[in-house]
Amino acid sequence: MDPLWLESVLRVGKKRYRVILDGLHFSWTHLDKQNRDKKTVSVPVSELIRVEEGRVKIQPQKKVESSEHHFTVFSVKRGRCGGSSAGLWTVGRTQFSCSSRDIRDQWVTQLRAALMEKSGSRPQRLLVFINPYGGKKRGVQIYRTLVSPLLELAGISAHVVVTERANQARDHILKKELTGFDGVVCVGGDGMFSELLHGVIGRTQQEAGLSEHDPTVTLQPCNLHIGIIPAGSTDCVCFATVGVNDPITSTLHIIIGDSQPLDVCSVHHLNTLVRYSVSLVGYGFYGDVLAESERHRWMGPLRYDYSGCMVYLSNRSYSGTVQFLPAVPQFSSPRDNTRCLSGCQVCSESTERLFTQSGASSHTSSYSTSQCSQDGSQDGSQLDADWVSMEGRFRCVSLTCMSSSCPRSPLGLSPAAHLADGTGDLILVRDADAMGFLKYLHRHTNAQDQFDLPFVQVHRVRAVRFSLPPGEEESEEEEEEAEDIGKGTEGGEGRAEQEGERPTRRSVSQQHLAERGEGRGMGDYRKKKKRDFLCGPCCSRAPSVSVWNCDGEVLPCTDILCRVHGQLVRLFARGIEDGAGTRSCRTGSRKCNGRCVLHS
Numbered sequence: 078m079d080p081l082w083l084e085s086v087l088r089v090g091k092k093r094y095r096v097i098l099d100g101l102h103f104s105w106t107h108l109d110k111q112n113r114d115k116k117t118v119s120v121p122v123s124e125l126i127r128v129e130e131g132r133v134k135i136q137p138q139k140k141v142e143s144s145e146h147h148f149t150v151f152s153v154k155r156g157r158c159g160g161s162s163a164g165l166w167t168v169g170r171t172q173f174s175c176s177s178r179d180i181r182d183q184w185v186t187q188l189r190a191a192l193m194e195k196s197g198s199r200p201q202r203l204l205v206f207i208n209p210y211g212g213k214k215r216g217v218q219i220y221r222t223l224v225s226p227l228l229e230l231a232g233i234s235a236h237v238v239v240t241e242r243a244n245q246a247r248d249h250i251l252k253k254e255l256t257g258f259d260g261v262v263c264v265g266g267d268g269m270f271s272e273l274l275h276g277v278i279g280r281t282q283q284e285a286g287l288s289e290h291d292p293t294v295t296l297q298p299c300n301l302h303i304g305i306i307p308a309g310s311t312d313c314v315c316f317a318t319v320g321v322n323d324p325i326t327s328t329l330h331i332i333i334g335d336s337q338p339l340d341v342c343s344v345h346h347l348n349t350l351v352r353y354s355v356s357l358v359g360y361g362f363y364g365d366v367l368a369e370s371e372r373h374r375w376m377g378p379l380r381y382d383y384s385g386c387m388v389y390l391s392n393r394s395y396s397g398t399v400q401f402l403p404a405v406p407q408f409s410s411p412r413d414n415t416r417c418l419s420g421c422q423v424c425s426e427s428t429e430r431l432f433t434q435s436g437a438s439s440h441t442s443s444y445s446t447s448q449c450s451q452d453g454s455q456d457g458s459q460l461d462a463d464w465v466s467m468e469g470r471f472r473c474v475s476l477t478c479m480s481s482s483c484p485r486s487p488l489g490l491s492p493a494a495h496l497a498d499g500t501g502d503l504i505l506v507r508d509a510d511a512m513g514f515l516k517y518l519h520r521h522t523n524a525q526d527q528f529d530l531p532f533v534q535v536h537r538v539r540a541v542r543f544s545l546p547p548g549e550e551e552s553e554e555e556e557e558e559a560e561d562i563g564k565g566t567e568g569g570e571g572r573a574e575q576e577g578e579r580p581t582r583r584s585v586s587q588q589h590l591a592e593r594g595e596g597r598g599m600g601d602y603r604k605k606k607k608r609d610f611l612c613g614p615c616c617s618r619a620p621s622v623s624v625w626n627c628d629g630e631v632l633p634c635t636d637i638l639c640r641v642h643g644q645l646v647r648l649f650a651r652g653i654e655d656g657a658g659t660r661s662c663r664t665g666s667r668k669c670n671g672r673c674v675l676h677s
């Protein structure tokens with residue numbers, strides 16, 4: 078018999094329950110007067126949080142009554158499927174009453190032993206960064222009132238840094254001692270997550286002695302997990318990996334040590350790393366929206382909607398050449414009407430291909446060498462394989478490593494994309510008329526297929542290149558100009574800090590390039606803005622060049638090479654659970670029984 082097996086009849090309130098701990102689950106079944114089984118509640122042992130003697134309030138220090146016959150179990154509790162709380166997790170607290178103190182002690186001992194078995198995969202000590210200015214500026218409050226009490230309940234200690242400047246979190250992770258931390262957590266938006274992402278990837282490559290600049294290098298996967306407490310404007314990474322934007326749900330994923338691998342795209346310019354991205358590398362519409370939104374930061378999260386309308390009305394499209402390395406179509410396709418859900422098979426099969434020798438060799442046997450390197454391994458020589466080239470005018474060019482679902486678009490930019498399959502989806506929206514483009518955008522907000530339009534194409538890819546048409550390339554003059562201003566901008570940040578203002582958000586990309594003396598920095602972008610944007614969206618002189626939006630950061634260059642690195646980082650998450658809020662109502666039939674966020 079399992080050493081953790083225990084079974085008793087206990088009371089919860091006035092009702093009698095058959096309570097069983099079987100090593101995998103802790104469950105209690107209501108018994109009626111005839112001892113017949115009624116409703117069962119079952120909690121996986123991996124979702125137990127704490128076990129206490131006595132009757133305990135949610136905060137363990139506030140015991141209501143220390144009773145010799147009682148014990149209290151705290152565990153993850155899921156919101157009702159299909160209800161308004163679908164996908165949300167809360168803390169469930171159940172107080173059991175035993176017939177003797179001995180039985181009580183037996184239960185507490187066994188449950189604690191079960192919890193102990195899980196402790197190896199759970200974090201004990203966390204490094205937490207709070208952006209006090211993200212989203213609606215409620216980061217500190219969210220942490221203090223919602224997150225911290227739960228960490229305390231779970232016995233997790235946290236070292237908290239409330240940031241005072243952009244890039245502080247990234248620099249801390251890159252340079253400071255991290256021994257003893259089992260994870261880093263951000264309280265903020267996608268920009269804050271991006272800081273942690275850059276810190277964790279950079280630190281791991283430094284320690285492995287690898288160059289992040291060379292796009293052909295196989296980067297070292299990162300061990301330090303990242304947790305995201307959503308408190309930003311879009312919170313797309315949280316939404317797409319958890320299914321909801323809810324600080325309590327995310328805290329519980331951290332507490333139980335969930336682990337979700339995530340693909341990361343590295344963006345390079347002239348063999349220099351510009352930035353990493355997980356959600357959106359977007360040129361044209363999304364670049365323009367971001368650029369415009371920076372001037373309206375005071376509006377908070379609404380700035381994107383306002384800027385979206387302004388940019389939509391400006392009706393722009395841009396010329397360029399997009400090249401891409403297709404992924405192996407046999408594994409999956411962006412139009413296969415599936416969704417990457419928790420425990421996704423496509424992603425777990427990719428894990429084998431990406432990291433195990435046997436997986437790689439079995440793959441080699443069924444595909445040609447060049448196809449194998451395109452999708453089957455982390456081998457950077459793939460960049461020599463066959464590129465497909467497309468040119469023309471585009472409303473937008475978007476690359477996303479995952480669905481990029483967010484509250485604005487519950488199924489995301491590419492609803493069938495996978496979190497951890499080593500590929501990204503490239504979406505090309507050609508120059509359609511204004512109504513057509515609106516139709517495309519609008520389909521992001523409902524269950525209609527945004528790829529089922531004649532001017533839209535989607536490709537599953539391993540790498541993407543973008544270049545401006547001949548004659549519109551980035552000029553050397555611009556590059557030199559920008560280098561000077563790039564240095565100036567850092568001084569500017571310093572000044573803002575001295576004057577007690579919020580420093581400008583521009584950060585990682587600018588500094589990545591500026592620090593190496595190779596980049597153009599934001600100055601270039603600002604000048605471009607002066608020329609192209611400040612005249613307003615109604616201006617008749619349409620700009621010929623847009624900017625890249627890389628997870629909410631404007632890139633300081635236009636010609637780029639992007640490469641997807643399969644499962645480079647790990648989050649405290651588990652992907653979207655089937656039946657949780659964002660369950661696709663496009664899968665199978667259009668009927669979702671009211672279970673998805675679109676129809677519930």
Ligand SMILES: CCCCCCCCCCCCC/C=C/[C@@H](O)[C@H](COP(=O)(O)O)NC(=O)CCCCCCCCCCCCCCC
Pocket residue numbers: 266267268269309310311312313356357363366367381382385386389390481483485486489490515518519521522626627628629630
């Ligand atoms: C007509 C309605 C159209 C709705 C179109 C919704 C498309 C949403 C796609 C969302 C992709 C999200 C990718 C994530 C990006 C984030 O990393 C990044 C940073 O986030 P942070 O500030 O939290 O740090 N966020 C962004 O770059 C924001 C992109 C948001 C674009 C929203 C655009 C709204 C467009 C509204 C257009 C309205 C046209 C109306 C015409 C009358």
Ligand SMILES: Nc1ncnc2c1ncn2[C@@H]1O[C@H](COP(=O)(O)OP(=O)(O)O)[C@@H](O)[C@H]1O
Pocket residue numbers: 207208209210211212213239240241242243244264265266267268269270272308309310311312579580581582584629
């Ligand atoms: N203390 C700070 N002062 C100014 N900027 C900061 C600070 N902390 C973080 N940032 C920067 O603010 C940007 C936006 O933060 P984020 O948390 O993503 O909010 P939002 O989702 O509203 O954009 C990030 O790029 C981050 O680098």
Ligand SMILES: [Ca+2]
Pocket residue numbers: 340478479494495496497498499500501
């Ligand atoms: Ca992917």
